[in-house]
Amino acid sequence: MQVSFIQKPALKAFHLEGYAQGTTYHITYYHTHAIIRQVAIDSILNGIDSSLSLYKPYSLINRFNRSTEGIATDHYLKTVVAKSFEIYKETGGLFDVTVQPLVEAWGFGVKHPDSLPDTARISALLKCVGTGKLSLKNNYLHKSLPCVKIDLNGIAQGYTADVLANYLRSKGIQNFLAEIGGELVVSGRRQPGSEKMSVGIEAPGNDPYEPAPYQRIVHLDHGALTTSGNYRKFYESGAKKINHLIDPHTGYSFQTDLISVTVWAKDGITADGYDNALMGMGLKKAMEFVERKKDLGAYFIYTTPDGVVHDTATHSFYTLLQ
Amino acid sequence: MSRRSFIKKTTVLTGGLLLHNSMMKAFALDADHRINLGVIGCGDRGKGIMQILKELPTKFNIVAICDVLDFRLKETEKVLPAGSVQSVKQYKDHHQLLDDKNVEAVVIAVPLNLHFNLAKDALEAGKQVYLEKTMTYNIPQAASLINIAGNYPKQVLQIGHQYRYTPLYYKVKEMIEKGYLGKVTQIDCRWDRNWDWRRPVPDPSLERKINWRMYKEFSGGLPAELLSHQIDFVNWAFNTHPTTIVGTGGIDFYKDGRETYDNVQAVLRYGKEGMIGNFGATCANAREGYIFKLKGNKGTVSLLVNEGVFYPEAQTRKELQTVDGVTGATKITWNKDGGMPILTEPTKDGTYYAMVDFHKSIVQKQSPASNVMTGARTAVCVHLANEAIYTNTVQQWKPEYNF
Numbered sequence: 001m002q003v004s005f006i007q008k009p010a011l012k013a014f015h016l017e018g019y020a021q022g023t024t025y026h027i028t029y030y031h032t033h034a035i036i037r038q039v040a041i042d043s044i045l046n047g048i049d050s051s052l053s054l055y056k057p058y059s060l061i062n063r064f065n066r067s068t069e070g071i072a073t074d075h076y077l078k079t080v081v082a083k084s085f086e087i088y089k090e091t092g093g094l095f096d097v098t099v100q101p102l103v104e105a106w107g108f109g110v111k112h113p114d115s116l117p118d119t120a121r122i123s124a125l126l127k128c129v130g131t132g133k134l135s136l137k138n139n140y141l142h143k144s145l146p147c148v149k150i151d152l153n154g155i156a157q158g159y160t161a162d163v164l165a166n167y168l169r170s171k172g173i174q175n176f177l178a179e180i181g182g183e184l185v186v187s188g189r190r191q192p193g194s195e196k197m198s199v200g201i202e203a204p205g206n207d208p209y210e211p212a213p214y215q216r217i218v219h220l221d222h223g224a225l226t227t228s229g230n231y232r233k234f235y236e237s238g239a240k241k242i243n244h245l246i247d248p249h250t251g252y253s254f255q256t257d258l259i260s261v262t263v264w265a266k267d268g269i270t271a272d273g274y275d276n277a278l279m280g281m282g283l284k285k286a287m288e289f290v291e292r293k294k295d296l297g298a299y300f301i302y303t304t305p306d307g308v309v310h311d312t313a314t315h316s317f318y319t320l321l322q
Numbered sequence: 323m324s325r326r327s328f329i330k331k332t333t334v335l336t337g338g339l340l341l342h343n344s345m346m347k348a349f350a351l352d353a354d355h356r357i358n359l360g361v362i363g364c365g366d367r368g369k370g371i372m373q374i375l376k377e378l379p380t381k382f383n384i385v386a387i388c389d390v391l392d393f394r395l396k397e398t399e400k401v402l403p404a405g406s407v408q409s410v411k412q413y414k415d416h417h418q419l420l421d422d423k424n425v426e427a428v429v430i431a432v433p434l435n436l437h438f439n440l441a442k443d444a445l446e447a448g449k450q451v452y453l454e455k456t457m458t459y460n461i462p463q464a465a466s467l468i469n470i471a472g473n474y475p476k477q478v479l480q481i482g483h484q485y486r487y488t489p490l491y492y493k494v495k496e497m498i499e500k501g502y503l504g505k506v507t508q509i510d511c512r513w514d515r516n517w518d519w520r521r522p523v524p525d526p527s528l529e530r531k532i533n534w535r536m537y538k539e540f541s542g543g544l545p546a547e548l549l550s551h552q553i554d555f556v557n558w559a560f561n562t563h564p565t566t567i568v569g570t571g572g573i574d575f576y577k578d579g580r581e582t583y584d585n586v587q588a589v590l591r592y593g594k595e596g597m598i599g600n601f602g603a604t605c606a607n608a609r610e611g612y613i614f615k616l617k618g619n620k621g622t623v624s625l626l627v628n629e630g631v632f633y634p635e636a637q638t639r640k641e642l643q644t645v646d647g648v649t650g651a652t653k654i655t656w657n658k659d660g661g662m663p664i665l666t667e668p669t670k671d672g673t674y675y676a677m678v679d680f681h682k683s684i685v686q687k688q689s690p691a692s693n694v695m696t697g698a699r700t701a702v703c704v705h706l707a708n709e710a711i712y713t714n715t716v717q718q719w720k721p722e723y724n725f
Contacts (some may be wrong), residue, residue, distance in 0.1 A: 029648060184651040191648070202650025218643060229651030232666075260651055 011175070011191035020045035021157060022055060029168055030175040030191035032286035035267075036168065044167060045160065045180075051076040052156045053108050054100075063147040065100065070142035080134070080152050080159050081136055087155075087273040088131040091289075095277035096248035098133060100151035101125045106253065108233060108244040109151070116237060122250065129248050157183040158226045158272020183226040185268050186255035190292040196221045204231035204259045204301055204309075215301060216310060218320045224268040228258030228275035229301075245279050256282035257302045259309065263290075264317055274298075290314045333359070353687050356448070361415045362440060363432035364398040365532075366453060366521065371429055372401045374673045378401070382680040385424050388413040389477065391634035393524060416440060427478075427684060430454060433534040434541050438463040441522050445474045450684045452483040452677070455554070456546040461705045464698035468725055471694040478683045480663035480690040481697030483554040484672035489677050490665055491631050494616070494623055495559040497632070497664070504620030504638075509556060509599040511615075513548035516608035520586070530588035536580035543582030544603040545707045552614055553707070554588070554692070554700040556599055557614040563699055565593035567717040569710030576590035588707040593673035600709070624661070628668040698725050711722075 011030040015065055016038055019026055025045070029036060051060045064071045064223050073081065084097045092279040102125050103109050107115040128147035135142045165185040176257050177187030177197050178265040186197045200214030202205070218225065230243035230253075243253045261278045265271035274296065278286040283302045297317030313321060354698045359375070359382045361368050375382050384402060387410060389395050395414075399407045413419040419428070420443055427450035438458045438575070440486055443525070444451045447677035459463045471479045485491040497503060523532050534540035535547060545553075557563055584605040614625040621634040634642060639660070657663065669675075683690040706717040 042355070058407040147630075177431065177647050178645045184649055185645045197646040199647040199649055202648060204651075214645065225647075225649045227649040227651050232651055251708075262649055316404070321497060 009246040013191070018042060018045075021049060021053060021181060023157075023159065025164070026176075027164065027168070027179070028177045029173045030088040030188070031173055035171055036173075038102075040167070041164065042300065044163060048076055048156070048160050048163060052080060052159075053154050054151060060131045061150060061152060064141060064143075067143070068146040070140060073139050073141050074161075076163075077141065080155055081134070081141055081150075083159075083269050083273055084155060085134075087270075087277065089278035091274070091281075093131070093248060094280045095154065096129065096131050096132055097150040097152055097154070097275060098129045098148055099246050099248045100149040101128050101147065102246045102248070103151050103244065103252050105243060106244070106246060108246075109236075114117055116242075118241060126251050129251075134305035152276060154228075155269060155273045156222060156275045159257065159271070161185040161224060161226075161272075162270035165200070166310070170186060175221060181225070181274050183268055185224045186220050187222055188290065189221050195219075199225055201227065201262050201299060202229075214300065216321055217265075218262075218299075219322075220264070220320050222266075224265050225262060226265075226268060226271040226275050227260055227262040228279050228321070230254070231259050245276055246282055254280040256280065258283055258286065259303060261286065261300045261301075262299040262317075264299075266295050268271070270296070287312070287314060290317075325587075339443070339650050347439065347612075354380040354681070356380060356383050357681060357684060358383050358385045358426045359426055360384075360388065360428045360449075362388045362398070362419060362428055362444075364571040367430065368429065369398055369401050370430035371431060371673055372398065372518075373676070374671055375677060376403055377670075377674060378677055378681070380426075384410055386411040386413060386419050386422055388416050390414055391528065404684070406601050407578075417441065420444055420449060420541040422724070426450060426555060427452065427680075428549065431482075434546055435459045435534075435539060438467055441467060441479065442470050445470060445479065446478055448474075448477070450478045451461060452478075452480050453697070454484065454567050454682050455697070455700070456542060456550045457481045457694070457701040457706050459542065461702050464701040464705075465722075466696050466723065467700055474617055476687065478680065478690060479681050479682045479694050480676070480683060481692045481694070481700075482673075482676065483551060483558075483692045483697070483700065484676035485551055486558055486691045487675035488628070488669050488672045489667045490560075490628065490672075491555060492626070493664055494625065497623065498559050498616070502615060502621060503618030503623060504635075505561075506595070506597055506616050507559045507616040508617040509597065509615065510554075510600065510613055511549060511552040511601045512613040513544070513552075513603045514607050514609070514611055516615075517601075517605065517606055518578065519605050520578075533580075536582055538581045541582055542704055542708055543710065544584075544605075544705045545588060547600070548603050549586075549707070550700055550704050551590070552601060552695070553599070553703045555614075556590075556592075557699055557703065558691075558696065560592065560597070561721060562592050562595055562597075563723070564590035564599065564706075565719045566591040567706045567710045567719075569707050569717075570714065571711040575604075583711065586711050588710060590703070590707070623664070628670070630664040631657060631659075632664055633659075633661045634686060649677070684694075695725055699723070701716040 009032040014029050014034050016027040042059045053059045060077050072138050087095045133144045133148045142317055145296050149188050160180050161183050175191055178185050196219040199218045201216045203215035230245055233244040245254045258279050261275050263271040263275045283300055290296050291314050297314050299313040299317050301311045387398050393414050402410055428444050429452045431454045441453045521532050523529050567590050569588035571583035573583055574585040576584045587602040589600055616623045620638045621632055626632050671707055702723045710717045
């Protein structure tokens, strides 16, 4: 008598990578065959750009910014704006997508100004800032002042990772990692060994070409990781370090003890939505904030007043580091 | 909750993306001591420096210019800041400019054979000095200028090897020091062009004055004018000097009465480092133009004047990509050709940073990174390279060159 085994075909790793949103993306997925086409990914990413990218003059977000009253949204814009409202509320306004005029004034936008803004200019711009000046009814995003402009760069990449993840799931893929611009979503495990996926947290001050470029390595099999930091985009004006994370309340860049925050959440849009605001809270408040939230974890790199760099993590995040 | 501290010091932010354009604007806000500057030599280089100084209006105020040729002074009026022409003194004799008490500092951008005398005169006149590279025409002058500068310790003498000041080249020096390239064994440098390297001459009697680069009496040719930058960078980045130099060259394309070679190659052996530097330039091919590649067993750095890319070797790449993913702020990305940009945006012209540092050295009374000692070392290299090229002999570094 012959015993027959029905052997499952082995899963293999497939990699896709390319350019989008002014950065790179990487997808690793495990399947028996290469079933994802690069053109499909690129077309999804182009679609998101056409909606959310400040770098595309024709994008929906730019049309909104140019409009006097608002515009009808698409699915992408609506989803991200709705989530932005939620996080605005949760963070007491520290995350605010209407910060765009300030970001641009400080030289971190698409257009580079000729000079740095003075206090009068900041006060004037602050009048156009505040998520309260936005409202979303049905599919229409309305602004109460024509000068209100939004910048979704703080949340769009995390959301993009979600969109890619959902696409992979829709193709029946269970084990994958989808990353764009350092924001990523993980599902399942490496195959065939079934190890958790490993993700390096970039070490500030280390160069990516250093032998050990990671501050820590995280192991996980579900959820999203995003990082916000002030260690790459900054310049110095006198004694002050001006970074790209602008406080919507004051109009100036956040000056806290945090160098970077890495957030774990169930999905990319949530993680990415919170990371900038946590940077703005400073270590103590950010730690308390995350500990209060279910389904949120965070890892912090910060400096003490004597200039020494330390790191720490919330309870839930710490389990990922083991 | 577990905390773990890291013994990393405050240099933590050096990995930052330098936003040069914004940074420049930021500088402009700071109150500065504005230095009254005289420019001696208003050829292409002198005018080029003045053009760049327009970006540093709070640091330098051009109060005097000097050139032996009238038409040069006339041309220079066009590059002076708008409205300043009336107030800028014009001299034909550099002694008169140096006598001008209003002039605090001078830029010297004259033919190489005049560098030594003008630098000496300027130091003796009490001026702060930015002297174009190569520092001196030959080795004896280099040694002599060190002695003279020693008599004026309160004055700055900065040599115009501006790559020492650009954030890009500075970063590369750091990468070398940290060992990212591994052991560097080969360095390839070229500075090629496909034109005769001549300037238009309005009157034939001015040929030797204007096209001084063509004549041995005035110029060290391609090695002095171009390759000296890369030679200086290697000296600086590896804190070394060559021990043996071989060279060859000829007038191989422009047989137009020139004396300096239009095609040169020098091989510098750095005995202590176990490293070979290939320095070449031709005036008859522009395909690759500027090349500067440093090749180590872990990776290669390939540099343009204002951009650079790191290419890890296969094993290094594997080590860098040990994880499934990376999360980070404003992640630095790999190029399509497998390289990683060293900075995320091109730098400004090196002269900009060099002039910022010249200002800083004067105000803070510091010795500049490109100073008389380092300038002398590079001048020796250039002299030896030219000896090797012109005489087909092997040149050795001598202990007396260790200034």
